Structures are given as C-alpha cells and as structure tokens.
Amino acid sequence: MNQLSSSDFRSHHPLIRDLLRSLPRIASTDANILIQGESGTGKEMLARYIHRLSPRASKPLLAINCSAIPEALLESEFFGHRKGAFTGAVCDHKGIFESVRGGTVFLDEIGDMPFHLQSKLLRVIQERSVRPIGSPFEHKVDFTIIAATHKNLKTEIKNAKFREDLYYRLNVIPISLPPLRQRRDDIPDLIEGFTKKFSKKYALTEDLSFSENAVIELKSHSWPGNIRELENFIERTIVFNLNKTKIEKGDLPSFEEREDFQQFNYFRNFPTLSDLEENYIRYVLASVNLHQGRAAEILGISRRTISRLLNQKSHEL
Ligand SMILES: Nc1ncnc2c1ncn2[C@@H]1O[C@H](COP(=O)(O)OP(=O)(O)OP(=O)(O)O)[C@@H](O)[C@H]1O
Ligand SMILES: [Mg+2]
Known part of the structure; x- marks a missing residue:
C-alpha cells in the first residue's frame, strides 16, 4: 500500500x-x-x-x-x-x-x-x-x-x-x-492486475492468464459488488484452478454459486467425490498460503498423502 x-x-x-x-x-x-x-x-x-x-x-x-x-x-x-x-x-x-x-x-x-x-x-x-x-x-x-x-x-x-x-x-x-458496470472496458486490465497479485500470493511458478472467452464472460457480468467483487472472484477462480496456466470460460465458478463453496451449497452441483476432494485440498492449501504442513494438519492427513492425491489427480486429467 x-x-x-x-x-x-x-x-x-x-x-x-x-x-x-x-x-x-x-x-x-x-x-x-x-x-x-x-x-x-x-x-x-x-x-x-x-x-x-x-x-x-x-x-x-x-x-x-x-x-x-x-x-x-x-x-x-x-x-x-x-x-x-x-x-x-x-x-x-x-x-x-x-x-x-x-x-x-x-x-x-x-x-x-x-x-x-x-x-x-x-x-x-x-x-x-x-x-x-x-x-x-x-x-x-x-x-x-x-x-x-x-x-x-x-x-x-x-x-x-x-x-x-x-x-x-x-x-x-x-x-x-x-460503478464497474459503467466501465466494463477496465475489466481486462483489472483481471490482469489481480492475476499477477494472486499468482504471487499463491506462489504460482508459471504465467497464468484468462482466455479471451473467459474475459468476455467476466465483462458481461454486472458486478454489483464492483472491483472488490471482481477481485474476490479472480482469487477464487485461481484457487480452484491452481494446476492450470490458462483459465477458460468453463473454468470460471458460476456467478450464482460463486459464494456457495463456503456456504456448503456447493454440493448442489453434485460434484464427484474425487472432484470434491481435489477442490477441497486445493482450497485448504490456498487458504494457508500453500503451506503443506499446515494444510496436512487441517485435513488430518500427511503431507505425502496430499502430494500423492494431487499428483494422482493431475495424471487422471
Ligand atoms: N482502480 C483500481 N485498480 C485496482 N484495484 C482496485 C481499484 N479500485 C479498487 N481496487 C481494489 O478493490 C478493492 C476494493 O477497493 P476499496 O476498499 O478501496 O473500495 P471501497 O469503495 O472503499 O469499498 P467499500 O465501500 O466496500 O468499503 C481493494 O482490494 C482495492 O485494492
Ligand atoms: Mg471502503
């Protein structure tokens, strides 16, 4: 600041x-x-x-x-x-x-x-x-x-x-x-700035960007919570996609349910247990700034199990 x-x-x-x-x-x-x-x-x-x-x-x-x-x-x-x-x-x-x-x-x-x-x-x-x-x-x-x-x-x-x-x-x-809805042309630039900020926060090693379609989708939203809402949305999107280098439109959390993960309504989409497990591990990891030891403590599993589960998931992709 x-x-x-x-x-x-x-x-x-x-x-x-x-x-x-x-x-x-x-x-x-x-x-x-x-x-x-x-x-x-x-x-x-x-x-x-x-x-x-x-x-x-x-x-x-x-x-x-x-x-x-x-x-x-x-x-x-x-x-x-x-x-x-x-x-x-x-x-x-x-x-x-x-x-x-x-x-x-x-x-x-x-x-x-x-x-x-x-x-x-x-x-x-x-x-x-x-x-x-x-x-x-x-x-x-x-x-x-x-x-x-x-x-x-x-x-x-x-x-x-x-x-x-x-x-x-x-x-x-x-x-x-x-309000942001009256300056939608600022959205791509804001997305870029927040992507840089959160790539640093979550120690991403590769450059991350949003595809053109994803940006168009974000430009069409009305953002009642303005820049703060956009910023939170970008952080959440990145947390859910830590293994990606390009965020596509399909990777975006849905606008209606974007707050719902924390409210446990996330289940309404009936994710598979495996998706749920992976997302939850990533969510906890991101919440503790990728500190594997602390994440392992919260999750009640060992650090090696975290690495094994995440590696296994990325091989399944
Ligand atoms: N033009 C901008 N460029 C980049 N980031 C911005 C810009 N404007 C606001 N932000 C970010 O958006 C978030 C909200 O900004 P800020 O807290 O200044 O808004 P506010 O109008 O005081 O909101 P509130 O009414 O909710 O208190 C902050 O994280 C801030 O860093
Ligand atoms: Mg304020």
Whole structure:
C-alpha cells in the first residue's frame, strides 16, 4: 500500500484518467475531499493514494469507519476522552484528530455518522480544535479530511439524516467513482492486475492468464459488488484452478454459486467425490498460503498423502 501509484489504480475510463491527472493539484491543497461511490469502487484506495501525493504524506493517514464503531464509542474515537469521563474511561484517550498529528483523517462511511455527532464534527473542522469528553480544555489540532460514503448524501439530507452544513464543508472537492458496470472496458486490465497479485500470493511458478472467452464472460457480468467483487472472484477462480496456466470460460465458478463453496451449497452441483476432494485440498492449501504442513494438519492427513492425491489427480486429467 505504501508504494501506491497511479498505475496501481487501474482504469482507462476517461473520467478516472482525468481525475488521476488532476490529483497532484488537488492533493497539494488542504481542501476537504468527499469521495462518493458504490461499495467496492475503490474509495479507500483512492483516499490513500491522494494522501501519498499530498504534502502530508510523511504523516499518518488514520481511518475511522463510522458504520463499524458502536455509537457510544464513536464520540470518544473522534474527539478523545479524559480519564474518568465515563464508566470505563480508565485513562486519557486521544481522539483521531489529535492522534493524526498533521496527517489525513479518512472518515469512511461518513453517511452513517450519527446525527448528533455531525454538529460536533463540523465544529472541529471550523475551529481546528477538539475538546475531549470530560476535559475543560480545547486542544489545537492539525489535519486534513478525506471522507467517503456509498450513500447518496443529498438524499440523506432530504431525509434529515445528514446535516447540510456539514455536507458543504466536506464536499469542497467532490469525487465520484463510477460503478464497474459503467466501465466494463477496465475489466481486462483489472483481471490482469489481480492475476499477477494472486499468482504471487499463491506462489504460482508459471504465467497464468484468462482466455479471451473467459474475459468476455467476466465483462458481461454486472458486478454489483464492483472491483472488490471482481477481485474476490479472480482469487477464487485461481484457487480452484491452481494446476492450470490458462483459465477458460468453463473454468470460471458460476456467478450464482460463486459464494456457495463456503456456504456448503456447493454440493448442489453434485460434484464427484474425487472432484470434491481435489477442490477441497486445493482450497485448504490456498487458504494457508500453500503451506503443506499446515494444510496436512487441517485435513488430518500427511503431507505425502496430499502430494500423492494431487499428483494422482493431475495424471487422471
Ligand atoms: N482502480 C483500481 N485498480 C485496482 N484495484 C482496485 C481499484 N479500485 C479498487 N481496487 C481494489 O478493490 C478493492 C476494493 O477497493 P476499496 O476498499 O478501496 O473500495 P471501497 O469503495 O472503499 O469499498 P467499500 O465501500 O466496500 O468499503 C481493494 O482490494 C482495492 O485494492
Ligand atoms: Mg471502503
């Protein structure tokens, strides 16, 4: 992640190419940035890249996910607290705006921030100071903000879920990442990038590629989970085809059942015991980064049996 560059952010989409070209200029200012886009479109990856381009790159980027932290804790995570401020506050705690010390605060899923905390956040942005819970003192803070959300904040404002004044504060530089189905031409390039990534992860010795038909098939899918879904799909395909150098259309897991292996609905296709055995061995091997000893432990067989079974299977092909 440290070495993130524009070539990692794969896209030929004209809007994204334009955006990437303008990023150095955007990142050089301290203006707040709001990234909107469906789940899995690359919001966090883009935020990290912007931070790396900014004059704050040597300082930390601290992320806080407003939808993942219980409401009761969120206020303290944002602004900090003094020892004894509430039950369980056994020592002083610095909030994210203080801890970031001149870096970037990445406010992820800002659309899920509780309404009553939004006015406090607005104050911190305006005053550039925080008052930890239970503290009589204001602390000066230095930060820049990149916020992200998959929600449509205009709709949230209409429904009185999001403060309009905070929205305008955050939305100084609006960035919108299009869903993958609107940039299908990026799919071949993304497949290539993920194939390289997972070939390395699973220590494949031979070059692996996807056939033209397989790519066409993947381009025709709608990818509701966007790039994250495509990435997971490519990893799963590779795990199930560790002995191949070319992935054909027929080697792709079916879209409908692609999650099902873990949910044990995989059996619905009535695989033979031998297919099931081979796929399961490969699945376990891949899950432990091809560590045969650990796989043998999980499977309850010896390492030699694993090699024998897999060799036997590849001879049967
Ligand atoms: N343009 C891109 N090129 C290569 N990989 C990408 C690109 N955009 C996203 N990814 C990869 O896709 C995955 C999802 O990206 P990211 O976590 O940034 O999305 P997100 O919009 O924050 O998703 P969510 O809303 O689910 O949190 C990551 O593994 C990321 O590395
Ligand atoms: Mg994210």
